[in-house]
Amino acid sequence: MRPPEAVGHYDIEAPSGIEPTPPPEVPRSPRAIAWTRRSMSAKRVWATYRKSPLGMIGLIVLIFFIAVAVFAPLIANKAGLDPTCPCTGEPLQPPSLRFPFGTDNFGRSVLTLTVWGSRPSLIVGFFATVISVAIGAVVGIVAGYFGGKPETILMRLTDWFLVIPFLPLAIVLASVLGPSLFVIIVVIGITSWPSTARIVRSQSLSVKTRPYVERARALGAGHWHLTSRHILPNVGPLIFANTVLLVAIAILSETTLAFLGLGDPLSTSWGTTLQQAFSAGAASAGQWWWIVPPGLAIVFVVLAFTLCGFALDEILNPKLRKR
């Protein structure tokens, strides 16, 4: 398991920092102003991002895997996942021309398993993170914005959830709720929100005190307006960077839960493939081709997300922008 706190300057060269500039005082619609500023910001972010080699490597690898997931039907025949398919070969064969990654115990091509396994793995990673970030952001903004009693209660709650060891809790929930992809998504989502909440809260605190927010409040803006129009967009970039890192962790978590037998056994993800390989005794039988490809796929995808996340964090995290 990995804590998401390992952020910072993963890069080799110190990137040039960027500062958010306040909107120019031009009489256009407020909405247009905001969007112009945001798109300029985004362009600047991209320009800076492009300069970081590791960030670009991460992005390219990521795009590659997403493409594999999206274009899976074109790369490997889906029927190859069905053990009854006549397209299966001899069971447990090492890599050959016909089966570049060898076959599993049903004679299915491990390449097919790995290619199609990208879908559930990425889907779980993505959706679990969405849930986690949604909860974390709401909790963090409410805590940071309202302060006082709500903040204390929510932050206590966050601390408590941080204390409860992640994997045992996830195992218990997954075994209670049953083996399905949906359950895994929910379990990872509701056990990993605290880190987002913490970050969002401290950021909300600082944004809350900025001049334009004070001005808006003085003008009579309500809570909803302030949080959604001012706090959220400022917290947004930071959440985004953290989100990318969380996806990596969510994918690793799904793999671990699947390996322990808590995943959805009827789906083919990298985690369930590893679990089936291990419980079928691939390790002692020396059938490394069944174990290595899904594992490497996980490593590269997680690495890709991590690199992108670090690159974004470098650029978007206000704490790191001081130089």
Added chain:
Amino acid sequence: MGRGTRLRMFVAFVLAGAIASGVLIQAAFGQETTGATGGTGQDEDREKVVFTWGSAGETSSLNPMSGYLALDFYFWMPQYYLLIDWAQKDFSAEWSLATGVEVSPDAKTFTYTIRDDLTWSDGVPLTADDVAYTLNLYKNNNAYLPHNYLTQIDGDVVATDATHIEFSTVEPTTLYSGNVPYLYNYILPKHIFEEVEKGNCPDGQDPCTAKSFDNVPSVGAGPFYIAEAEQGEFVRMVRNPYWEGAEPHIDEIVYRQFRNNDALAEALKAGEIDFAYDLTAPNIFNSLKDEPNIATVAASVPLFDYFNMNTGSAYGPETGDFKQHGDGHPALTDPVVRRAIRMAIDSQTLVDKVWLGYATPGTSVIPPVSAAGARWEPTGEEVISFDIEGANQLLEGAGYVDTDGDGVREMPTDSIDPGRPLEFRYFVRSTDQTTIDAAPFIQKWLRDIGIETNVEAVSTTRLGDIENAGEFDLAHWSWFPDIDPDTALGWFICDARPPDGKTYDNDDSYYCNPEYDQMYEQQRAELDLDKRWDIVHEMQQILYEEEPYAILWYPPLLEAYRTDTFTGYKPQPEINGDPLQGYSGIGEVWLSLRPVSEGSGAAAETRGIPAVVWIAIAAGVLVIVLIVVLRRRRLGEEDV
């Protein structure tokens, strides 16, 4: 010294201290766990002969009062007697602790004669008192497994003298008549368990009850007894000094528990163990087949995997406590549909794909390993073969036609629910990989005969709840029946149906056939063994043809052992049986196992780097730490 240096020294000393204390604790703690070497009074000059075996399973308890797993029995076999044993050759009845029985004319009172020449491993003689006491202990305390064989006994078992016990039953029965080895109850030492019942456990264990007593060390009347055990790690059995029977050729039996099958197989290959029990993965089993000096055996055991079909939780006759509940698909109440499903499943293919050929395709509810003569096999015309076309014709002819051309048949117009498509819920268990592996095949075959299924994986407990609630159509599970067919056949009587959606009971297919129930009572009371088997065969045939269960396969017990260390295994049954003779009282195997050659049975060597190298490494680490600390101190002396 500067603050930084203090910090570094602090860290260095913490490290060194941790390593040192770790080593010290290890040495001290280590002595506790390995404990005594079990003084058995062996010859000091001869090296100890130790038979080491292992598995990836675990024991639930070494106390027959509370153990219930198959593995537990292997620790009772070398130390406790059964009244009547299962013959090694063919599971027929063999007198063991009891030498004979007298049955009253009304077949309701039974008097057993007990041997008088046995002594417990602490010197106390074994008498009929132990037998009577043990049977009552099991019965009155609801000991999980042994209790079941005593339910028909009325009142207590009485020891009429030092070599006789007597008891009566509620109904006349053949099960205690000595025809079959029914009383699967290991006889325990009264003088130990009586004290335990009073709260005085021999090892001072607290709390101390008959069920919580861990029975380590144990007191047995067989050639071995349990000297020490660590839960989840190992069990060690040593020789009973008072054993008067044939002299065993081994001094100790050591069982090692592994976490997974890979480790188990590796250990066997490396010679760390002599015998690997229950290698659940056929893949691993295969990889061992070609290893030198290793023999493999896909042994038969009384176990079957079945495809449960809900024959009518919502439609069955309401007898006894049973109330209709649940929502099983009405099509499954029709034996024709169930027959078609059976014909569409190719057990041989499943065996080949899921078990790599090592299992046996299933037919009757009574597995091949059962009491001699009990099993019925369909022959000739009776056999239901894999036949997709025939199944299609059957369904077509019975009115299950696909009227809307979507590939799925619907219920006939004159049925309970006309027009309803044949779509079934199909449950597999997430903890049993074979059920998951079989699902795609079965699903495809059913599709070929116009039946659509929705496969869902659930946990074992959840499936239990679902079956009790009757909210399923098809489910894949397995049973471990007793050797005597009475137990398995009893799972299909009307009274065994889960009655109300919440309560558990064994008839999970909700099968109810009054004629069958009658036959069940008959076979129980039939004293003539041949006549009894006739009734039992007929019952199996009824079940085979009515198919509340489609028996998919009989799983194998995959075992492997080294041929260069020990010999003298006793497979039970003789052909292709479990070499460790898993179903027995004092198993002969423990008397016949002997080293292949001089010195081949020594205890396993430890693997890894020798001690000298470790000491060198430790010294090296210490040197590095010291160098680092000293360098830093030198640096720190220069001030800024």
Added chain:
Amino acid sequence: MRGYLIGKTAQAVLTLLFVLVFNFFLFRVMPGDPAAILLRGTAAFNPETLEQAREDLGLDEPLPQQFVTYLGDTLSLNFGTSFFLSGQPVNEVIAGKIWPTVLLVGTATIASAAIGLVIGIYGGWRRGSRFDVGSLGFTLFVYAMPEFWFGILVLMAFSGGVGPFPALFPTGGYATAASDLTGLGHVVDVLNHMVLPFFVLTVAYLGQYALIMRNSLIDILGDDFIQTARAKGVREKQILWRHAVPNALLPTMTLVFLSIGFIFGGAITIEYVFSWPGLGWLTVQAIDHKDYPLLQALFLIFSVAVIVANLVADVLYSYLDPRVRAA
């Protein structure tokens, strides 16, 4: 500083209480009847024995009653008897398994932290150098890989022996079972069994420490006081070890302690792969069997360990950070 410490301790106690309550309800909410799991599929499965089993396990009392019993028992350190292990007291079961986990996780944490920190320091110090690029690649790789996957590969290589790798080490377990070794022989035996899981855990977790330390150090190196020291002519080595590292170490140490919770997670899977008889594997088994008493106790232990680790981190921080100490 005393106020700071008292505050932190109070927080820890409060968290502990929350964990107690959470613990209880979490497991009672789990569906499934443990008595049925115990006996399902065996010949003992009938309504009478089930009733008896349920009574034996104390499941027939109403929920509030069970909670009160639970609180009382926990506070007196009585964790009841295990369901699955047929009446063995939970305390005994856990006591037998706690040392292997402490040994493995403890040594692996120390080793991975030490190695990771050193890598991070040198990488951050020589940012952009070949060492940095290489170590960065390496640490990122191990950070991203599932530790059990690495564990399986190591098991295959060094225990089973694949290709050029020697089958050198035992296949699992803590010590050669039921052996007569004592003293030094026993220590060496355990060490041999521990090498592979220790190696896997260490490698798997040094990644995050290296990354954290590197980032922390780079942060510090950009600070003004470092420039000042350079201007004053302090030697580079001194700047690194006497100025930069101690300051960078502070936030790193706290993160190291906080991540102990995650190492427990890794321990669970590694204990499984290497048959290491510790708390992690016990947890998985307990969950399989819905063994409430055992689960409650284990969960409590893990949570307490993390709470204590956090508290230690806070104390250490307060001791090392002069700003807090002076307060």
